Amino acid sequence: MNLQDIAALRGTGAVFGPGEFAARIARLQRALAPLGVDGALLTGPENIFWCTGRQTAGYFAFQALLVPVTGAPVLLVRQLELTGAVAGTWLEDIHTWQDGDDPAAALARLVAGLGLRSLAVERDGWFVSPAMADRIGAALADLRMVDGSGLVEGLRAVKSPAELDAIRRAAGYAQAGMVAAIEACAAGVTENDVAAAMTAAAIRAGSEAMAMEPLVSSGPRSGIPHATWRRRRLQAGDGVFLELAASHDRYHAALMRSVWIGPVPAPAQAMMDCATRALDAALAAMRPGRPCSDPHDAAQAVIDAAGFTAAFRKRIGYSMGAAFAPDWGEGAILSLFSRVDRPLEPGMVFHLPATLRDYGAFTVGASETVIVTDSGIELLSDLPRTITIR
CATH class of the missing domain: 3.90.230.10 (Creatinase/methionine aminopeptidase superfamily)
Structure with a gap:
């Protein structure tokens, strides 16, 4: 399947329409504003799902969602997960890392390409090991990072x-x-x-x-x-x-x-x-x-x-x-x-x-x-x- 065919799958497996997720992203962006950061870095599968609808049995592989304070979110997933990420979400900007690559380095390139200089970061997520957290910290050492733990969770407590x-x-x-x-x-x-x-x-x-x-x-x-x-x-x-x-x-x-x-x-x-x-x-x-x-x-x-x-x-x-x-x-x-x-x-x-x-x-x-x-x-x-x- 070529990239054009994959793009045609966009949203075909999404659990909700694009408006539901757009409203959630807008709520998160409003919550980010008082923190004085350029965006949020999310790694927890529940939080990524809440923001985008992204779901897979392969969430054991590193994935990350960047949500800038303005503009659309950007997803990073393992290459094998690209088709599912496209089908399960309405996202237009999905990046991948290949087996054998360093996901932390791929994340750093993505952050740099977006021009983000400060991020609210989840520090209590279940799916980033201490070793991986250290690698991410080293790869993003030039950024200002603040604790964004609980930010999305607070929004998730009241259901639509x-x-x-x-x-x-x-x-x-x-x-x-x-x-x-x-x-x-x-x-x-x-x-x-x-x-x-x-x-x-x-x-x-x-x-x-x-x-x-x-x-x-x-x-x-x-x-x-x-x-x-x-x-x-x-x-x-x-x-x-x-x-x-x-x-x-x-x-x-x-x-x-x-x-x-x-x-x-x-x-x-x-x-x-x-x-x-x-x-x-x-x-x-x-x-x-x-x-x-x-x-x-x-x-x-x-x-x-x-x-x-x-x-x-x-x-x-x-x-x-x-x-x-x-x-x-x-x-x-x-x-x-x-x-x-x-x-x-x-x-x-x-x-x-x-x-x-x-x-x-x-x-x-x-x-x-x-x-x-x-x-x-x-x-x-x-x-x-x-x-x-x-």
């Missing part, structure tokens, strides 16, 4: 109508996966059987690649945070922990539920009753203008009063949106937790997993993904939150 629509679709896929997982739970089946049913149903419903694998664990393993399927066969008396996030156009919605194989022991039921009350309290506290700490504090009060403080010890929720592996959430952007003062705003999206654990024995609880609205919240699932007995 197009983003909210994608998240609602993802929530439907997640619910389909959860229903199938619950139905698959039975004595004698393996955790792999349950995970297969869960992921197959979510994918058949429409889910694309998930930014983190679903969590399926049973028996004592269900009491280990973030454990997932490992061929264990479900037995009578087991608790089963189920959680997944499905994806639509990279936007994720998560859901968690609990299952028990046979009668639920009294200690587990007491914890479950507390978890659902805590979740109800957190959801009731979610109103625009209230700080992000309020839902957590409301849930924590319920848990503390029931004597289960040691079984919780975490935040009640975190932001959701566009995600790439290894995390399906935006927990690094915004949490529902103590002393988080940012007010809740319409268009914010959160996953609230109310889980209580007897560590190494079982986990129980339920979660919801919700959209903050002008008057409260919009729940994105309608599954019962009680333990399902199988």
Whole structure:
């Protein structure tokens, strides 16, 4: 395929129209103005995606987006990624580095060609190693660089109508996966059987690649945070922990539920009753203008009063949106937790997993993904939150 044919692919795989991304770039450029820099250098895949729609399974290879304070953004990708970058974005200026080249040197040439003398740089990105950061710093040593960490993330916290629509679709896929997982739970089946049913149903419903694998664990393993399927066969008396996030156009919605194989022991039921009350309290506290700490504090009060403080010890929720592996959430952007003062705003999206654990024995609880609205919240699932007995 020649360059003319590649150019004809421009935007054919874009998740949104050009206007959506133009509005995002304009917001970022306004946010850059007070920093007194010529532009921003972005390397995080979520931030590059938010600005341009650029997505690929090959984001392990270095990529960078330069966003000048005026004018159009410029993307640098590995040569192999050029076709996908053209098809997935509306960008007109995409540059490449070839295998065997130094990406930091290619970035320096691009910056020099654009005449940029100062940049706001992400310093807390996950996908630039310390060694690569040193090489970039050396290659851009003549520039003035300021810390731009969190700049794009702050803009991503409030979703546009197009983003909210994608998240609602993802929530439907997640619910389909959860229903199938619950139905698959039975004595004698393996955790792999349950995970297969869960992921197959979510994918058949429409889910694309998930930014983190679903969590399926049973028996004592269900009491280990973030454990997932490992061929264990479900037995009578087991608790089963189920959680997944499905994806639509990279936007994720998560859901968690609990299952028990046979009668639920009294200690587990007491914890479950507390978890659902805590979740109800957190959801009731979610109103625009209230700080992000309020839902957590409301849930924590319920848990503390029931004597289960040691079984919780975490935040009640975190932001959701566009995600790439290894995390399906935006927990690094915004949490529902103590002393988080940012007010809740319409268009914010959160996953609230109310889980209580007897560590190494079982986990129980339920979660919801919700959209903050002008008057409260919009729940994105309608599954019962009680333990399902199988």
